[in-house]
Amino acid sequence: GFGILGSAIVALVVLAAFKSAIISDVSYVDYCWRIVLGCGAIPGIAALYFRLTIPETPRYTMDVEHDVNKATSDVANYLQKSDTTDENDGPGNHVGVPKASWSDFTSYFGKWKNGKVLLGTSMSWFALDVAFYGIGLNNGIILSAIGYAETQDADYNLKAYNSLKNMALGNIIITIMGTVPGYWVTVAFVDKWGRKPIQIMGFVVLTVLFVVMGAAFNPLKEHSIPAFIVLFTLLQVF
8 A cells, every 4th residue: 555655656756856857848758757667666676685585484495495404493493582593404304295286286176165265266356456457557547537637738748747747646645545544444454354254345345336436437427526536435445
C-alpha cells in the first residue's frame, strides 16, 4: 500500500521538477517517465542486497544444500536466541535427498482433497488479478471519469502538464482513501477474523461492487460522480 502511494508521490515530485521544461517543450515528459520508472528499481535493488546478505533458512540448507548438520545448528541457534556459532556451523553432513518430480506432483495433487486447495487458491488469485490489474491499467479512465485527468487548458504543453499532475494527485487520493486503509485493516484483523473469512468477505463484497459499477458505469459517471468515487474507493479498500 505504501509502495503504491510512494509511486504516485514520486510521479508528482518529478513532474513538479520538470514543470517549466514541460511547459516549454512537452517532449520533456519522456524524461519524467524514464525517471519515475527508474526510481521503481531502487526498492528492488535494496531488497536484492538484503536477500543476498541474510542467512539461508534451515529448510533451504537441508532441502537444497543437503547439509543436515548446518540446518540443525541453525535451528538450535535460533531457538536459543544465541549469536554463537556451533562447531558444526561449516559444511557438514551432506545427504542424498531425492528431488521432487512430476510424478510426486500428480500423485499428491491428483487427490481431490489436495487438488481442490491448489485449484481454489490459483483460480481465486487469477480472478482477483483480472479485476485488480484491470482497474490498475485503466486508472486513467477512472480518474478521467471523476475529473482527475485531462484539463481544458488552451496551451497544449500546459494541458499535458496539468493532466499528468491531476492523474498523479488522483492516484494519491485514491490510495490514501482506499488502498492503504484496506491493506492495514487486513493487517490489524486477519489474525482475529481468520484468513479464510476475511478472504471470502473480500471476494463477496468485490463481486457485488463490480456488478453494480459495471451495470451502472455510465449513469454513475454522468449523474452521480460522488457515488462513483465512493464505490471506487470501496473497491480499493476490499
